[in-house]
Amino acid sequence: MTAVPGANAGTRAPHPWLFAVLYFPMGLMIGYPSVALGYLASRAGLAVSTSAAIVGMAFFAHAFKFVWAPLGDSTLSRKRWYLIAATAMTGGLFTLTVTPLGASSVPLLSVVVLGSNVAASFLAFATEGLMAHNTTVRSRGRAAGWFQSGNQFGQTAGGGLGLWFVKHLPATWMAGLALAAVIGLCALALTRLEEPPRAWSGESVGGRLREALRALVRLLRSRDGRIALLLAALPIGTGAAQFLFGALGPEFHASADTVSFVLGAGGGVAIVLGCFAGGWLADRIVATRAYALACAVSALAAAFMMVAPRDSFGYAASTLFYTFALGLCVASLTGMVLALIGEHAAATKINVFFAFNTLGGLGMIRFDGAMHDRFATSGMLAAEALAGFACLACFVLLAGRVSGADRSD
Helix, strand or coil: CCECCCCCCCCECCCCHHHHHHHHHHHHHHHHHHHHHHHHHHHCCCCHHHHHHHHHHHHHHHHCHHHCHHHHHHCCCHHHHHHHHHHHHHHHHHHHHHCCCCHHHHHHHHHHHHHHHHHHHHHHHHHHHHHHHCCCCCCHHHHHHHHHHHHHHHHHHHHHHHHHHHHHCCCHHHHHHHHHHHHHHHHHHHHHCCCCCCCCCCCCHHHHHHHHHHHHHHHHHEHHHHHHHHHHHCCCCCCHHHHHHHHHCHHHCCCHHHHHHHHCHHHHHHHHHHHHHHHHHHCCCCHHHHHHHHHHHHHHHHHHHHHCCCCHHHHHHHHHHHHHHHHHHHHHHHHHHHHHHCCCCHHHHHHHHHHHHHHHHHHHHHHHHHHHHHHHHHHHHHHHHHHHHHHHHHHHHHHCCCCCECCCC
């Protein structure tokens, strides 16, 4: 292994699986509402729109976390923030498991999901800062792959695990304690990582916040930063069609078991493998090229699904390939950003790129929905593939014209 930048002599870079473990609770905090609460709400007779509103509170918190990311960079230590956030998340999950589902409890559940995911955002800031410090130039792509695999696996398998606890343990409070124990075990990975040194000792919190924002501005004024932001903001590589996979099952004559496998365990494995592949790619070629290539694979996956046979095998093969391509994109995007941000104000910088990518993804979801309503499934997939290649062509044309200062941290 290579020595960690800034660490004491002889310190070795830790294995990046630690970042998957630390980031798993982040995915779990999205996965439990979307998988477990969604299922339980339907069994309780609540409308699908009600379930969607509860789950939407989780995504709302993460769409705007870049606003408060400077607090994670400029106040407490990374490890302390992680432990505080993990404690708040365990309280939130316990509340979600013991609260009976019904129309009267929907406001409470929505507030708890929102608050727990705000806490999860600070867990994310802590993990991002620790990753930026405990990796090297050569290992950041690999670390990004493990990091995102923890998130994606938490959203899929983690949500399923929570549902299993609720359905099989004698009491719901036991499910809450079990999920709390999972988060506690993940926090043990902190002991294997070095805490980044604070760059602003002696300054006021206001001064630290201003310095974090100045560091972000310096990055966005650089040519490398602007090119990466342009690529992250393009509505490509977001996997927008995945939200329709359940509804597309009957069109492919796929059985309920096939759909369950593809959207559950099979999809979880596929996206984790994609994350590993994206991290591997980001370590071997220029980071922006790695992400652009991953987005091209994502567009090809949409095209493949368009021409796939309308049977169970075609459904499974095409959706799993699409899911793999999504993992490839999220990991290579993270690797691209890690290559730029350095250690200083890491959470502030990384979450601006993630926010622009999320906004692009929301736009693509609306685009896919409109295309599906007008041109059915094949037209939607063709439009997504064409949009992907068109955006990449625009990026190639514009990248050479982007100006800016030399990058400095």
